[in-house]
Each structure stands twice: as structure tokens, then as C-alpha cells.
Amino acid sequence: MSKTSSPFPVSTVKVSPRGATRLKDGHVWVYRSDIVSANGVAPGSLVTLADHRGQILGTALYSSSSQIAIRLISREPVADLPALLRQRIAEAIAYREPLIRDTNAYRVIFSEADFLPGLIVDRYNDILSMQILTQAMDAEIVRATLISELTERLHPASIVERVDPRVRQLEDLPPRASGLVQGEKSSTVFAMNGVQFHFDALEGQKTGAFLDQRENYAAAAQYAHGEALDVFCYHGGFALHLAPRCSHVTGVDSSRLALEVTDQNAALNRAQLHDKDKEIEWIEANAFDLLKDYASSGQRYDTIVLDPPAFAKSKRDLDAALRGYKELNLRALKMLRPGGILVTCSCSYHVSQLDFLEMLADAARDAHRVVRLVEVRGQSKDHPVLLNIPETAYLKCVVANVSQ
């Protein structure tokens, strides 16, 4: 790939009127079906974009295999891609400076939302975790630029690349292993909101932790009380934030591997709990089965967190996803004592905030509970939402009070 791609735009791609309108409306993607001509354009190359009449629309990164054929990188001509990438990295870092508080773990670069389509970089204390999602970002000259600029600006002990094999397949890129691309350190401890977590760059899901929930952890902790249940707890993000406020915390996840890390994280934070013997326990179980059993056996809680994996991976899954969310939320609502707090999340982009609130309203009606919305939240600010790129907004987190 790197042999054929050029850092300078050598080809022009023409897009249909529909594609051009989409770009003029503020989006940055053009689907393959809206490409009029891209003859001989090298995979992953930087291209000049024009409408069907030849009017220049900007400069873009081209993918020869993805349905998203074009990702706009600038509305201006670009003579030097490495220089533009360096500038974009500097801007992403500067954007976050006033927004990031009480953490040394956050998303440094969020792809389209930082005008660096196809690139995700997360910081975990002194380790950077990088994900490359497109042909263009995979080019050697681009990789070298990213690594040198990130190193110069953030001075990480190491940079690790996390590979999603399915994405590489879709982008028609050769297989590649996850691993260190710079430095030797692969594990560290990071802290958010005063809570500490182990990070192993070569294990875990996504790029290691769910940084998009960081501000929601702090919000949930503010309202949590009594006996708490954190369903789909992964490494204990919510559970460990709730622990200082609650008398007892139970985390549930189906992954034994995740729960092993959760246990280590609990040990890391025990010294900070006032009550050193406070009970925090982890249960390896299917959440659907466990909630069904607990709800029917009369188990009660004061705080319940629901943070399942994305149920709707595509638009087609929407109805099934909403049924799944409703089942979980219905059972949780039934189990909450009066005055209880429900923290309920969805990270499915295809489930809109409105869909999610309607689902919750249905569940409240069926559970015969009165539910007040305390906060309707989204993803942490280091995962910016671009108003004209709806795909950048995906996380919903509702904090609700269940009064009767």
C-alpha cells in the first residue's frame, strides 16, 4: 500500500451531486455509490475532490475498498500531507487542554471529530495506544509522521498499536499484529477522578479502557448510594467510582479475563476507601440470566448501572437492540428501591437518544415505576461530537431517579 500511495494529491476524484451536497452540508464522507470517477486512483492516496462539473471541493483520503470511499481531510488544497497531519495533531492536543481534568487517561485523537479520519489515539498515563482504520493512515510515511509528532508533543514511554483485524480486512490491508511500535513499556497504571486502573496495552477490548465513560463515572458517583449493582462492569469503571459512596458494590460481567483485571483494580484502590473492609464483589455471569433470577427472587438495590456492549451494530439491528435494552432496563427498574438511582447507557450509534429515552419510558410504564430524569448525558468531551457528522455522537448515559 505504502508503495503506491503518495503524500501529495496526484489524482482527482469526481463525486455525484448527492456526494457534493453531503460535503457542502458539513459531512466529510462520500460513499462509493456517489463516486463518479476514480480511475487509476491508488489505494490510500491523497486526492483532490471535484463535483461532476469539475468544481474543486477539497482534499481527501481515498479508500479503494471501503464503502466510505472518500474521507475529506481539508476543504483547501493540501500540498504537504505530513505537515497537515502534524498541524492536526497539535490542534487536537490544544483543543483538549482546557477540557481535560482529573485524569491522565483520555482520547487524544478521535478520527473525523479531530479532522484526522481513520486515526484514533488514546493516552493511558505514559503509554499511547494508536488505532489505524484506513488505507491512507496505514501508509508508511503517514505512520512515521504520526509517531514522530506524537512523541515530540506528548513524550510517551511507548506507543502501542492495537489492530482490529476485521477493519484491516474491510480496508483490504495485509494482516498485522498488535504490539509496540515505539518504546518497550506495555503496562502502566492510570488514574481518572482519583480512581486508579491497571492498563495492559496488549490486552483488553477497544484500545484498553472505556475512556468515553470517564465523565459519566464521576456523575454516577455523585448520586450513588446504598447497595449498588454494576452490570457489564468490565474492569470496574463504574463499580470502583461508586464504591466510596455505597455500602456494598457488586459487579457483573461474562468475561473472566475482564474480572481478573477488575479484581486487581479493586486492590489498587482499597487503600483509598474509608472502610477498608467494604465489600466489593465480582460475579462472572450472563447479565440477562442474572437479572432475571435476581428480579424474580426479590433482590433489591439502591443503585444499578447498565452499560452493555453495542446491541445495534447496524440499522437493521435496531428493533432487536431496543428489545434487549428494554429487557435489561425493565428488570433493573423493578429491582430498585424507592429513591433508587438507575444509570443506563447505550453505545450503539444506531440507537438515537430519542429511541433510547422512549425505550426507557416504555420500560418504566411496564415496571409501574415513576422515573425522573436526573441527567441525560453523552460521551466525555475528549470524544468530540461534530454537529454535522452525526456518526461522531454515539454514547447515551441517562441518570434517573426511581421514586415509587
Ligand code: SAH
Ligand atoms: N461498563 C464498562 C464497559 C462495559 S463494555 C466500563 O465502563 O468500563 C461491555 C462489557 O459487557 C464487556 O466487559 C463484556 O465482557 C460484557 N458482556 C458482554 N455480553 C455480556 C453478557 N451477556 N453478560 C454479561 N456481560 C457481558
